[in-house]
Amino acid sequence: MKYALLMYSVEKDWAEADEATREKVYAAHGRFSDLLRSRDAGRGGEELALTSAATTVRMTADGEALMTDGPYAETAEQLGGFYLVEARDLDEALEFARALAGVEDIIEVRPVVEHPSA
Amino acid sequence: MTSVEAAFHEHRGPLMATLVAELRSFDLAEEALQDAFAAATDQWPGEGVPRRPAAWLLSVARRRAVDRRRREQTLTRYLPLLITEEHTPAEFPARAADDSLGLLFACCHPSLGREARVALALRFVAGLTVPEIARLFLVPEATMAARITRAKQKIRAAGIPLRLPTPVDLPERVPGVRAVLYLLFTEGYRSFRDEVAGEAVRLTRLLHELRPTDAETASVLALMLLQHSRRRARLRDGRLVLLADQDRTQWNALDIAEALTLLEVRTPDEPYRLQAMIAARHAIAGRAEDTDWAAIARLYAQLEALTGSPVVRLNRAVAVLEADGPAAARDVIAGLEEQLPRNHHLWAARGEIALRLGDREAAAREFSRAAELAPTDTERDFLIKRAG
Structure with a gap:
């Protein structure tokens, strides 16, 4: 099964992190990518820019696309990046998520819907 | 009990587990198993009970599952046909232990909510119906049905x-599973459903065999076995028989022996072990008056130190009453009325203490209070008589 690992962190901490902290976090993600490679489990993933760069588009009641500055929800924790992984089952996906637990504050594990091939 | 009913009691749990593992569908497994038992009800009385009833039931259930899946074309598009090469009839019941534990661990998965775990285990491991589980949780049937459906969907x-x-x-993962198993057991025990309690014992034994070095699992198994050993003696004419009044020759000696062997392994004292040791003290007393109350009072004191539970202190007071007399017991029980004001056992124990101290007036007062709070007629009648 394919799973998305959605990583949420307190954005302010990351925005204000010093160079040494950033290097440590990137090194941890490098090791995580190595783990995925060794298990042939990596199916993609990205780091997202801060939500100060986000624009949210939503449909209004009158059918207009309304654009607003910023993320969909103003919370302290924001989606900061994701991985797509191939795992045998939820237990293996959770094993990957836990490997990230020291690096990211919150990791939500969501199965990816598999559409039957037409 | 008919041979089909006997087969149902003995094999329902393991067969369900194997079918869920093979078919990867709770609903299909349940329907197929129902079909198989229906077929047995039809055929066994005329044709005789097959030599290996479980294997017979399993192969009928498998055939019915394939039929059902063929009929439900939409399902087959999404679900692979999962009668896989790793499962052949010859392997049952060799694989049954793994399947049973596999189903149990799935129902107790930490990604499910606590209430959902217990409900799933009661439904699919112990075989209770949705209305029965709804009554246990004091929620409407529709709520419980929705909760179980959601949990099943999440598993998939x-x-x-x-x-x-x-x-x-x-x-x-073991502690969570152990806790659910003990809950299954106490539910079966409380409601006098021996087959539910028995299934909990069977699975706990499998868990113990899987991790024999896990001390708490051994303790839980011993505790269950000691309580389960009294199943024939604790009910007479539909009424609960108190421990002191039970016919001890009716206690299951094999269960007791298995429990005592488990407790022989010296492990640290934790709550399950201490409770099992207390139950064992009762189990080894040939007559109620042979009970070593001093030892039991000491075990309750240890348990109280670990848990701080007022209910444990109440039990200690009862043991102290038997071991050291009413004055000592009065000191232990003092103050508990603030923590357990509506516990009828507390007021009954206070009544017994007052009676032994020779204060009949106080005793009558305490027993009346206990009778008002007693949840069952049996206990209420008993307490009213005691109040004299």
Whole structure:
């Protein structure tokens, strides 16, 4: 099964992190990518820019696309990046998520819907 | 009991587990198993009971599952036909232990909510119906049905495995499973459903065999066995028989022996072990008056130190009453009325203490209070008589 690992962190901490902290976090993600490679489990993933760069588009009641500055929800924790992984089952996906637990504050594990091939 | 009913009691749990593992569908497994038992009800009385009833039931259930899946074309598009090469009829019941534990671990997966875990285990491991589980949780049937459906869907959609966790994950998953098993057992015990309690014992034994070095699992198994050993003696004419009044020759000696062997292994004192040791003290007393109350009072004192529970202190007071007399017991029980004001056992114990101290007036007062709070007629009648 394919799973998305959605990583949420307190954005302010990351925005204000010093160079040494950033290097440590990137090194941890490098090791995580190595783990995925060794298990042939990596199916993609990205780091997202801060939500100060986000624009949210939503449909209004009158059918207009309304654009607003910023993320969909103003919370302290924001989606900061994701991985797509191939795992045998939820237990293996959770094993990957836990490997990230020291690096990211919150990791939500969501199965990816598999559409039957037409 | 007919041979089909006997087969149902003995094999329902393991067969359900194997079918869920093979078919990867709770609903299909349940329907197929119902079909198989219906077929047995039809055929066994005329044709005789097959030599291996479980294997017969399993192969009928498998055939019916294939039929049902063929009929339900939409299902077959999404679900692979999962009668796989790793499961052949010859392997039952050799694989049954793994399947049973696999189903149990799936129902107790930490990614499910606590209430959902217990409900799933009651439904699919112990075989209770949705209305029965709804009554236990004091929620409407529709609510419970929805909760179980959601949990089943999550198992499938999230990819929760229907097998044992990896050796790395296993140690941290065991305590949750153990807690659910003990809950299943107490539910079966409380409601006098021996087959539910028996299924909990069977699965706890499998868990113990899987991790024999896990001390708390051994303790839980011993505790269950000691309580389960009294199943024939604790009910007479539909009424609860108190421990002191039970016919001890009716206690199951094999269960007691198995429990005592488990307790012989010296392990640290934790709550399950202490409770099992207390139950064992009762189990080894040939007559109620041979009970070593001083030892029991000491064990309750240890348990109280670990848990701080007022109910444990109440039990200690009762043991102290038997071991050291009413004055000592009065000191132990003092103050508990603030913590357990509506516990009828507390007022009954206070009544007994007052009676032994020779204060009949106080005793009558305490027993009347206890009778007002007693939840069952049996206990109420008993307490009213005691109040004199």
